[in-house]
Amino acid sequence: MTLANGAGRSGSWLAPSRNPDAKVRLFCLPHAGAGTASYHGWKRQLPAEIEICPVQIPGRESRLAEPSYTSSEALIEEIALAMADRTDKPYAIFGHSMGALLALDLALRLREHGQPEPVHLFVSGRNATHVPMRHGAIHQLTDEEFLDALAIRYGGLPQEILDTPELLEVYLTILRADLTLLETHTYIARSPLACPISAFAGKEDKNVSQLGLTAWGEHTTGSFESQWFEGDHFYLNGASRPALLEVIANRLNAALQGIPPRSELSGSDAR
Numbered sequence: 001m002t003l004a005n006g007a008g009r010s011g012s013w014l015a016p017s018r019n020p021d022a023k024v025r026l027f028c029l030p031h032a033g034a035g036t037a038s039y040h041g042w043k044r045q046l047p048a049e050i051e052i053c054p055v056q057i058p059g060r061e062s063r064l065a066e067p068s069y070t071s072s073e074a075l076i077e078e079i080a081l082a083m084a085d086r087t088d089k090p091y092a093i094f095g096h097s098m099g100a101l102l103a104l105d106l107a108l109r110l111r112e113h114g115q116p117e118p119v120h121l122f123v124s125g126r127n128a129t130h131v132p133m134r135h136g137a138i139h140q141l142t143d144e145e146f147l148d149a150l151a152i153r154y155g156g157l158p159q160e161i162l163d164t165p166e167l168l169e170v171y172l173t174i175l176r177a178d179l180t181l182l183e184t185h186t187y188i189a190r191s192p193l194a195c196p197i198s199a200f201a202g203k204e205d206k207n208v209s210q211l212g213l214t215a216w217g218e219h220t221t222g223s224f225e226s227q228w229f230e231g232d233h234f235y236l237n238g239a240s241r242p243a244l245l246e247v248i249a250n251r252l253n254a255a256l257q258g259i260p261p262r263s264e265l266s267g268s269d270a271r
Contacts, residue, residue, distance in 0.1 A: 013078070013079060014083070014086060017051065019048070019051040021048075021049075022049055022050060022089070023049040024092060024256055025050075025089060025091040026051065026053060027092070028053065028093075028095070028099070029103050031097035031234075032182065033171060033174050035057065035060040035061040037061065038054070039054040041241075042245065046245055055082075059173075068173070068178070070181050070184070071184075072101065072102065072181050080110050080113060084113075091118055092119050092122065094248065095122070096124040097125040098181070099124075100124055100125060101182065103121060103122070104129055104216075105129070108193065119196075119255040120196050120197075121195055121220070122198050124200040124236060125234075125235075126208065127208055128213070128215035128219065137179075138183070139179035139180040139183050152206075153206060155233065192221050193222070194222050195222055196224065196225075196255065197216055197219060197224050198226075199216040199224070199226040200226070200244060202229055202233060204231060206232075213226045227247065
């Protein structure tokens with residue numbers, strides 16, 4: 001299947017474009033258990049020339065009735081198909097935690113299908129995908145064990161979810177599917193990207209190591225940087241968000257300065 005078959009499929013996966021004058025699109029992939037809401041505030045905090053395009057994954061929010069994906073391979077292919085008609089202008093990809101794993105493979109999958117690479121890849125809150133996980137698998141634990149493991153690794157669930165049995169049941173279903181996807185993901189070595197990669201993490205994140213974060217640099221022949229922000233695994237939702245978005249805006253602005261007009265870009269040779 002080629003990405004040409006995906007034209008017109010973006011409706012359920014990507015919200016309609018609301019910024020036709022934007023110079024670059026930033027596709028945002030969520031962490032486990034999350035949806036597009038994680039990125040809604042970004043639209044007001046980034047320059048107007050950057051269009052925020054959160055990816056709507058099945059099994060949550062407006063797609064709650066749809067089954068969640070437990071295979072990263074299948075999910076990445078569907079997202080790539082949905083993006084087929086959205087690479088008509090320069091684009092970048094941002095992914096946090098689970099989203100970081102998806103982001104790299106998505107960029108590689110798009111390249112395999114003859115699409116231009118992103119102008120920049122942003123990965124956050126996760127060691128590089130070829131680095132072994134620091135913790136054992138938890139997606140098959142009992143509910144009690146699963147919740148305990150989530151509390152240790154990520155700080156636990158919000159109290160309002162824990163206090164509402166119906167909501168907790170729904171959220172645990174989503175999380176189990178996402179953790180299954182993460183913990184059964186198989187790394188396949190491919191030729192590195194040519195686009196720049198920026199890797200971010202919170203200084204208090206127990207899931208990310210210095211070596212694991214800098215290892216993302218092995219996935220590009222272009223420039224690479226790693227940067228630590230104040231905060232834990234969810235640093236991007238706290239006081240560090242403005243600083244993170246400033247870095248993203250600066251990197252995208254720099255990338256755009258070196259991009260030839262769209263008419264000069266063609267297929268997989270675009271960089």
